[in-house]
Amino acid sequence: MREKTIYGLGILGTLLLLWNFYTIFLVIPIDALQGNIFRIIFIHVPAAMTAFAFYGVAVLASIAFLWTKNFKWDSMAVSAVEVGTMFTLVNLATGSIWARVEWGIWWAWDARMTTQLMLFLLYLGYLLMRPAVAEPTQRATMSAILSIFAAADIPVVFMAIRLHNVRTQHPGPVLETGGLAPVYWPPFLIGIVAFLLLGSAMILVRLHQESSSREIDSLRRELHAI
């Protein structure tokens, strides 16, 4: 049942993504101002939104763990953080390439990209800390605390960078999603759905790995006891 769900989600997500590519490359009219590079938005922004969604899941799972002390919440948190971090990396890479074409520089310290970088760094620390703690309960509690601190920091980061940028006048991304022409909305939304499906499939795989790891731990203890 679980396997079927994972395969189902994965295949559905991949198919949607492929269909989306057809739309993106062959159907959509080209943007007059930015040219072909504009098409990268159909990966760049959905990846960011998917990452945000999964980070949100991670924070909720972290709070649930602290509340219930049930390890399945810890598994959910680490899975969501890993997949979210991967999507954030996709977002940063595509954003950097877009910036290179648009403004000639590989990185612009604007509010959105820097917030994404901050998210990446914060949750990278989370992923780095986990292997450093041997005891499962300690590890899960610490991860949960870190995750909540990281999530609390994000609005402050956004506020700080926006205030900072007002004076230094760095270039900001021209795109505001509100200003997206109607013809671009379908592939955009389908892209988000496709990424969410694929991401969910990856999280389910990761969840299964976590429960297998717990089973390994208990088997090891049993072997020691025998």
Add this chain to the structure above:
Amino acid sequence: MAALAIAGKDLRTEWRTKESLNASVSFALVILVLFSFAFDLDREELLAISGGLLWLVYAFAGALIVNRSFARELPNDCLDVLIASPAPGWAVFLGKAVACFLLLILVELISLPVFGLFYNIHWAGSIFPLLLVIALATWGITVVGTAFSAVTVNVRLRELMLPVLLYPLLIPLLIGAMEMTTGLLNGNAVLSDIRILLVFDAVFTSLSIYLIDFILVI
């Protein structure tokens, strides 16, 4: 009351050995010297980066101090004793945070004249706004640093993990502090970013106090 007792204990211990105080001050001075070799700047450029430079030094020194905060309780099971004592978790946390705060302020006040000397920057003119910025930002550093010191107390490679976890979180605070300090050192007494410091301090003080029981029981 328990918080004050714990703060007093930490400060007294530190004052007798002065180990992290010495380490921090030396580290801060060394970094100040290194930075002077790293850049070859004229007066304008130096004033432009002055705030950033100062807060980098303070952040590095701060990590050293907060790292010791809970780590010093590890030998002889002192940490277990603290947790088992009738003092509530938040009192232990606040006591340690206040002690770190005072120690870090001391390091910063020692480094500030040295900074002014090496880089030929006049800081005495806007001393009161500067002290306000230093106080607020230092409280932010110590409150988050002490919380993370508690979180990482049992982690392998603690000295390495604490900065890796701490600095990304501190970035908005440091941005605000750096901007304002640069402005103040350049002679504009404008505290436009004070909101960031206040919001950061409020959010993370309350979050740390609320979560400290979960952190300490591990």
Add this chain to the structure above:
Amino acid sequence: MSAVDITNLHFLFFGYSAAWLIMIGFVFLLVRRSRRIDRELSRLKSLVEDKEK
């Protein structure tokens, strides 16, 4: 096509390639980890069975 268009297309290709490489790389890491965990699990299970006999 103008030179700008060609440059644009090059970078578009790099962008999409980077995204795909990162996603495929992650899936690869997941698969490798799954294999390692399954191997360890079956090894431990057989060890426990042997000890119980």
